[in-house]
Amino acid sequence: MKHSELIEILADGNFHSGEEIGAALGVSRAAVWKQLQKLEAMDIPFNSVKGKGYRLPEAVTLLSKEALAAHGFPHAVFDQVDVSLSLDSTNNAMMQMAENNTDGRKICFAEMQTAGRGRRGRTWVSPFAQNLYFSMLWPFSQGIAAIQGLSLAVGLAIHRALSELGVERAGLKWPNDILADHQGVKSKLGGILIELTGDVTDACQVVIGVGLNLDVRIQDQAKIDQQAVGAKQLGVTADRNEITAVVVKHLVDVLETFSVSGFAPLKGEWSEADAFKGLSAKLVLPSSEIHGTCMGVNEKGELILDTETGIQLFNAGEVSLRLGDA
Ligand code: BTN
Numbered sequence: 001m002k003h004s005e006l007i008e009i010l011a012d013g014n015f016h017s018g019e020e021i022g023a024a025l026g027v028s029r030a031a032v033w034k035q036l037q038k039l040e041a042m043d044i045p046f047n048s049v050k051g052k053g054y055r056l057p058e059a060v061t062l063l064s065k066e067a068l069a070a071h072g073f074p075h076a077v078f079d080q081v082d083v084s085l086s087l088d089s090t091n092n093a094m095m096q097m098a099e100n101n102t103d104g105r106k107i108c109f110a111e112m113q114t115a116g117r118g119r120r121g122r123t124w125v126s127p128f129a130q131n132l133y134f135s136m137l138w139p140f141s142q143g144i145a146a147i148q149g150l151s152l153a154v155g156l157a158i159h160r161a162l163s164e165l166g167v168e169r170a171g172l173k174w175p176n177d178i179l180a181d182h183q184g185v186k187s188k189l190g191g192i193l194i195e196l197t198g199d200v201t202d203a204c205q206v207v208i209g210v211g212l213n214l215d216v217r218i219q220d221q222a223k224i225d226q227q228a229v230g231a232k233q234l235g236v237t238a239d240r241n242e243i244t245a246v247v248v249k250h251l252v253d254v255l256e257t258f259s260v261s262g263f264a265p266l267k268g269e270w271s272e273a274d275a276f277k278g279l280s281a282k283l284v285l286p287s288s289e290i291h292g293t294c295m296g297v298n299e300k301g302e303l304i305l306d307t308e309t310g311i312q313l314f315n316a317g318e319v320s321l322r323l324g325d326a
Contacts, residue, residue, distance in 0.1 A: 004085060006035045007044070011129075013059030015052040042086040043114060044128055060129035061239045063109050071245035077252050079104035086128075088115040090135035091193055091209040098137055098197045098205040106137040107248065116211065119176070119193055120320060124211050125223045131230065132212040132244055137205060138255055144200040149263025149301025151176035151316055154192050154208055156266055157254035159273045161247040162189070165236050171275025174294070174303045175316030178212070179275050180229055186275060186323065187229035189213055212247065214240060264299040271296050276321065281305075284320040294321075 009021055018029045025032070036054060039046055048054050063083050069075055087093050087110040094108060110133050116124030126133050140146045155172045162170045162178070170180045170189060178190035190212040198204035216230040231243065238246070257265060271277065276294040283290045283305060292307035302313040303321070 003035045003038045003042075006032070006039065007056075007062065007085060010046060010054060010056045011060050011062050013056055015049065015055045017053035020053065042112075044086060044112065061241065062111065062129060063241060063244060067239075067241035068245050071242040072249060073241075073245040074249055074252050077105060078107050080106040080108075082106075082108040084108065084110045086110060086112045086114060089113050089117050089124075089209075090133055091117060091195055091207055094135040094137050094207040094209070095195060095197060098207060101137060101139075101205060103139050104137070105139070107134060109134040109244070117193060117209075118191055118211075122225070124191065124193075125220055126211070127220055129240070130217075130220070131214045132210070132240065132247065134244070134248075135207050135209040136248075136251065137207055138259075139203065140206055140259065141203050144196065144204060146259075146262070147194075147196075147204075147206055148315075149266075150206065150208070150258060151192050151194050152270055152297065152301040153254050153258040153263055153266050154194070154210065154251065156270050156273065157250040158190055158192075158210065158212065158247055160254070161243075161250040162231070162236075164246055164250070165231065165238055165243060167231060167234050167236060169234065170273070172270060172273045173275050174297060174321055175301070180234055182227075182229040182233060185227050187227040188224075189229055189231070189234070208251075210247070210251075212243075214243065262299075263301040267297060267299050267301075270301075276323070280324060282322045282324070283314060284322065 005025055009016055009024060018032045021032045022029045046054055046056050090108050090110050112128040113126035113133050116126035118124040155176050155178055158178050159170055159172055170178060173179050176192035179186045180189045193209040195207045196204055213228055213230040215232040216228045221228055274296055277296050279294050281294050290307055292305035295304040295306050297303055302315055305312050
């Protein structure tokens with residue numbers, strides 16, 4: 001018995017006794033107990049009530065390869081598709097895989113992350129089976145130069161997916177945030193963390209990590225350092241497998257264009273979704289801050305900022321763009 005089989009039984013949110021679970025899986029109660037302990041060790045939340053049995057605190061829809069396929073997930077594009085219950089970080093898992101990988105395309109999903117990472121050293125809050133956390137390994141043959149603008153392209157793919165799922169209010173924030181207006185506030189709907197391994201001047205491997213909020217609860221918001229919103233709060237009713245399949249399908253489409261032609265053909269569409277265009281903003285660089293008006297992006301995906309000293313261009317790096325002068 002695998003712990004994933006146990007979770008599938010508990011996923012309905014109802015109580016199941018040890019006996020019932022053992023019978024369903026053809027194992028002893030002791031074996032069920034052992035797997036429950038593993039869930040506990042993985043920090044997967046479940047309730048245990050004497051006389052009633054075990055349950056997840058609420059019903060969840062788990063990701064599964066079969067359900068993804070049923071929603072048109074592009075399995076054929078990948079050499080490997082992994083779905084894990086819990087990982088420290090899907091980016092970490094993919095970076096490790098990249099060490100032994102030369103040209104394959106791979107993707108891994110986790111139902112939760114115990115050390116999910118955001119940009120600029122931030123934590124990415126990753127509760128169990130609530131949101132979407134995945135990383136994709138995509139080889140690029142021409143080194144780091146070929147991936148300029150990649151994070152914008154990935155953002156655009158997610159924006160397309162959200163439109164297909166019915167979210168009209170999503171916008172993109174340079175270089176790689178997905179935002180949505182929620183209760184009058186620009187709130188974070190998703191983020192992208194791109195990491196590189198290999199030879200930056202030649203063939204390199206790119207790990208594209210995506211976190212998309214599907215259901216942000218009050219208790220999660222308390223742990224997040226900025227206003228966040230989930231697709232559910234924006235009216236999306238599709239289940240997690242469908243959302244995942246739609247997102248990955250658009251991501252593959254965009255990456256195929258990007259691998260051949262770079263960001264240039266995507267620039268117009270990105271600009272239409274630009275949530276900061278024409279707004280006054282502050283760019284936080286590692287050791288300074290620059291104020292200006294956001295004038296969109298150029299064909300390389302650089303930010304065009306109209307500053308006191310004239311137009312300046314910025315590359316996506318360890319920078320952060322904030323609204324207003326504050
Ligand atoms: C950001 O906006 O700061 C980027 C967030 C990226 C989060 C995703 S979740 C899947 C992948 N694994 C990680 O540890 N981080 C990325």
